[in-house]
Amino acid sequence: MVKQNSNNSNNCEIIKLETLNTIVIKPSKPTPPHLKTFKLSLLDQLSPNIHGNTTFFYPNHSSDSSFSRKSKLLHNSLSQTLSLFYPLAGRVQDATTINCTDDGVFFIESQTTSNLSDILTNPNFNTLECFLPTTQEKQNMLLVIRFTLFSCGSTAITVSLTHKIVDFNTLITFLTTWTVVCGGTQPVSLPDLTTAATLFPAREIPGMSASIKTSTKIFTSRRFIFEASKIEELKRKIKSKIECQNELQFHPSRVEVVLALIWKCALSASSRSKTTSFKQRSILFQAVNLRPRMDPTIPETAVGNLVWPFAVTVEEESHVALxxxxxxxxxxxxxxxxxxxxxxxxxxxxKVVMESLKERVEILKGNNKNENEEGSLVIYKCSSWCKFPLLEFDFEWGKPVWSCSVNNLVSNTIALMDTKDGGGVEAFVTLDEDEMGFFEQDQELLQYALLNPTIII
Known part of the structure; x- marks a missing residue:
């Protein structure tokens, strides 16, 4: 039985998960000597060496091959894929380089006595955390894969990748390549490993350390589904208000309306959880993919952290309209x-990075005020994975029925992804536990969102 410490709860739900084997997978071809030192970009340099985790759940079909055959197929195809993404099989050398030593990555085979339906009937983030690699299993690895067999024959693949050189777009590029290699029938697109460092050369930044500040409070995550019909209803409501004004006229996107509603209800929950009354100010940081927004555009296959956040601020004492x-x-x-x-x-x-970091430091200074002072700053961070093909990754035994990312590091985060039908939005919201109680019962939120419905296999 594997138990992982969680910031989310002191009573982490445990499933029986047994590790069967831990294998080191190395690139199928050795990395050439002239590529042994991989240069990080400036944006990689600013990214912490922590792991992001995504798990894909695959239902069992009667025609599926055995777990051992699937595992062997994943071994071989991963080895070939690593020869293309060779920095992932190396080790971080210093703040600006990765030593591409071909030391390899961990591939962990495990099994559970649970059925996939046990997980998907009422997805619980404490249970889902058990599929993640442990701190010991990650060690100094840049990539760890866990392949889990359910008692019903279904499987799960957890991909744990370092943020040091991987943003979400890079994760998609890696998985796309891996599945193509696994199939063996389509040409493989080579990843672009040089553009990021060429456009954004690493620099010495005195006093800068790439780290992430974890919350000292207990926080928890919840899953919400916004169906397409409800999003259209919300769009019409918001658009009618915008049209009444003689300012910027536009058609709001589904991400904008869903995120605005979540932000508004999260702020309300934050206010209601406080014992004292004070002015509340909030900033929402949204991650932007720089690839399509550069001139000329950066290839989607470019590997690295090619994202940057922009800030949206709410300063009024009263709640701002949607x-x-x-x-x-x-x-x-x-x-x-x-x-x-x-x-x-x-x-x-x-220059832009340093100016942006300076602005962010000034913004975050306000977060150190205590609640008895004149104002309080509440910060949220959002990433949208909508339009990414998360449910399309077929390793030759069908597409996943669901995928999720578990956040066990920081609070006040919002992650958005497409629902299976492509028209709705699935939201993973992480808040301090005392605020989540108010948030998940907010009637304005529940008018448009379903709280953690069953995932149909």
């Missing part, structure tokens, strides 16, 4: 694209 929050998001992304995105190049990139 349509106003959506307008601020749209203005924020437009200003970012028009004024900053194009400047992220070579020496100009360093």
């Amino acid at each position: 349509h106003e929050m959506v307008k601020r998001m749209r203005k924020g992304i437009m200003e970012f694209i028009e004024k900053k995105a194009e400047k992220f190049k070579e020496e100009g990139g360093f």
